[in-house]
Amino acid sequence: MKSLLVAASLLAASSAWAAAPITPTNASATGSYSIDGVDLSILADGYVAPELTLYTVDAVSWSGQEGASGATFTLDFGQLYTLTDVLLGVDHNDFYQVQVSTDGLNWNTLFTNLAFEGQSNFGSEIISSVAGNAEYQATIDFPSVAARYARIYAMGGDGAYSVSEMSFSGVAVVPEPEAYALMLAGLALIGFAARRR
DSSP states (O other): OOOHHHHHHHHHHHHHHHOEOOOEEEEEEEEEOOSSSSGGGGSSSSSSTTTTTTHHHHHEESSSOOOOOOOOOEEEEEEEEEEEEEEEETTTTTTEEEESSSSSSEEEEEEEETTTSOOOOOSEEEEESSTTTTTTTTGGOOOOEEEEEEEEEEEESSEEEEEEEEEEEESSSOHHHHHHHHHHHHHHHHHHHHHHH
């Protein structure tokens, strides 16, 4: 009986993959922008500019145009993930739209971040979709969605925009080798326990 319980727990662990931060394989941009960092990986490097930081520091920034005609920043996760949460660092007084795609061609709006919604009244704002987080904002909370790509662009504001972070958490749609190993170990234990009986 003990062996069956251990085997069942291994199987459960293999099928209940916990959401974890996703490291994009590529970050790209269209439009004109400036960057305070080495490259566009600054968008998802896990570091969020502290609130009240000047919007051009530790961020990509741009001015003037909004929407599709302005700067758009895209993350490629390298494979399909079920996205569960996001942490954003953006300029506090602008509107940003975040969209996702499975193929990089067809995009669906995930949420719109509204200006003046957070706690900051100057510079960088940190916003989270994780309920219970001190930076939680209900308007960016979204149901789990499958995507390989995510992009962000400004929809309006004061004409000076920035993004310091767009970090997603989720679960790979295709199980990783560790998950297969756990599942096989669980099946082997169940087989061994059944044989002993």
